Amino acid sequence: GVSFEFNNTRMCFVGSHLAAHTERLPTRIENYIDISQKLKLKGDGELSSYHDHVFWCGDLNFRVDMDRDKALQLIEKKKYAALLETDQLISVMKQGKCFHGFREGPIHFPPTYRYNRGDRTYSEEKMRTPSYCDRVLWRSLPGFTEDVKLEKYTCCDEVMTSDHSPVLSVFRVRTRLSPSPQPNSKECCIVINTAGVSVTGLKMTDKADIQLWGEWMDDARQRITLPLTSLIHQRHSFQPDLPSFTPADAQHVFMTSTTLSINSVLGFKSYLTKQHIIFAVRQEQTNKLKQTSMVTVAEGALSLNQVVSGDGPVVISDVDLCSKGVKEGTAFFKLSVLWTDKMSQNKNIxxxxxxxxxxxxxxxxxxxxxxxxxxxxxxxxxxxxxxxxxxxxxxxxxxxxxxxxxxxxxxxxxxxxxxxxxxxxxxxxxxxxxxxxxxxxxxxx
The missing domain is CATH 2.30.29.30 (Pleckstrin-homology domain (PH domain)/Phosphotyrosine-binding domain (PTB))
Structure with a gap:
């Protein structure tokens, strides 16, 4: 993988060759999870949390689950949509088993594997069903999805040196130039008055918390901790009122009433509205030596533009919680945020x-x-x-x-x-x- 920053836009490119053969679908999913967990290009968490855009391409080896003869008939008639109805990658993405949040362009070209070298006829060796093994996928952080435009997605049939037909994608990516302050503009600070998060879908103990941070903060090592305030097993009429944003199936609620004043590297709104809050759900775990520590079980990201665009408290629902590139739960945020002048050392509001x-x-x-x-x-x-x-x-x-x-x-x-x-x-x-x-x-x- 490769990670770099250009015009204040963080991009990541991953190339992979996943396990071959139709029947090894579970292994391909494991390959994806393994890469998502172990590939650390920027930060220690999810690739998608630390990059504005992630592009993932290669011989992903997902196959078309269809009889070979039927597939060849559909290819001859250029009915590619019918082929894709049994495409393994599309199926597992819909099921949420891998490549959560990734997108792919429309496929209007024939399967790219397996050809005879030297021409573009499908090989009869082992009578494999022609499949879309070679793919290009991408995903963006919330608020940046419109910054990536796919201009071309096709195969290169003129290249015949391989039993694969290479796949080509062309993207136009809008980057974020460093903003220049307007005349008489003031540097801003973000003040979070109250913050609440309710979580569904994660299996956690009663020793848990949520940490918030962002590279835009003055101190990039700063972590804001929201303690667990409610562990909900069953709702009763005598249960204390829960925050109004808490969904019916919420399992955990994290709240803080402490006023949080956060300065940023560049305090101008034009900069901050293009940044993100990264959050990690953690719980206490004990290792073999019986030592306890807080371990991240899932991560997600919020666009600051979402947080500060409204008046008063902002409720953001259905925020994905991911672990190893797979969605594991959902968070519901309620934040009361204020823009104010950049804080002095005494951090007055x-x-x-x-x-x-x-x-x-x-x-x-x-x-x-x-x-x-x-x-x-x-x-x-x-x-x-x-x-x-x-x-x-x-x-x-x-x-x-x-x-x-x-x-x-x-x-x-x-x-x-x-x-x-x-x-x-x-x-x-x-x-x-x-x-x-x-x-x-x-x-x-």
Whole structure:
């Protein structure tokens, strides 16, 4: 296999020769799983998780399960679609036994094996049924499927030096050039307020978690862990409410209520919307020496563009969980994500000027506000002052922007007092509104 990056687009090419003969279909499937598990070109996980596009080609040796004479009649009439109805590769892909998520172009050419060398007549040696042994497949990460266009898929009958007819594919791939920041644009940070994942189809113990990461993060080694919060064996009327996105057949639910602030290598939206969150479902396993460790049992990928394209919490269903190139389960994600200015070292959620109404005199004064990652809101007389005039706990408070009398008004209702603040602009007001929600404030209905 070969892995490389071009114009910020990660591509992988795999060439393989799988086990021959019609009856060795199970061995071919094992060959595919073995290659998917052991071929480590980038990262330690699934090939498809670490590459935007994977192209897999070669003598895959899948056969047409049909009587030879009937197959020859169909070939003579160019009824290739009828031949493909008994094609082993198409069958096992539909069953999910191998090449999950891969695509293949339409086949409008005759079977490529087995020919007599020197001409293009099918060999009568061992009376094998002509088959489509030579194939080209590809798959892309979510959000990138439209970036690959197949322009040609055919065989090269003019090449007669082999008992195979070579197969040719031509693709046009749209790559992702490094974005240049627009004038006055700010670098962004992704803030995940709440994250929840429910999983179906995987057999796991009650000692499990999910890890999220991505190469776009400032620290590529950073791992975000979502602990297991519910192990569902059977639903009862007295069972605590589960997240609304949890499907009826969910077996495990992973949740975190911790605010996660993630800086990226390049913080511009045009860059981040082309990136992915990779996630791994792990469970505790014990080796022969009775040592325990967390081991990945399945992986998947989410497009950041899917996560940040909507308003409020985003629910993404039917995310494939794969192991060794085979789908093993399904994940259902719910994420509440905010774009904000790139975090400083103290990782505050939001900083800026707001006009604040006094509690006693009801006069308005301009104050410097800081909302930190612990959901504490500080306000200062000026930006340069280090001693806060007041500190508020935002978590559990009520925030709304439905007041009248002043433009860009924000109303924060805490247990002790209601605070009235005004932002400098409509956009700034919306940024603060989202920041308060990230910090745990509830929007007034």
């Amino acid at each position: 939001k900083e800026g000027w707001l006009l604040k109404q006094g509690g006693a005199r009801k006069n308005w004064k301009r104050r410097w506000f800081v909302l930190d990652k612990d959901s504490k809101l500080y306000y200062y007389e000026t930006r340069e002052h280090t001693e806060a005039l007041n500190i508020l706990s935002v978590k559990g408070s009520i925030i709304n922007d439905k007041g009248s009398g002043r433009q860009n008004l924000l109303i924060l209702e805490t247990k002790k007092r209601t605070f009235y603040m005004c932002a400098d602009s409509h956009d700034a007001k919306n940024e603060w509104l989202e920041a308060f929600k990230v910090a745990g404030a509830k929007e007034k209905e």
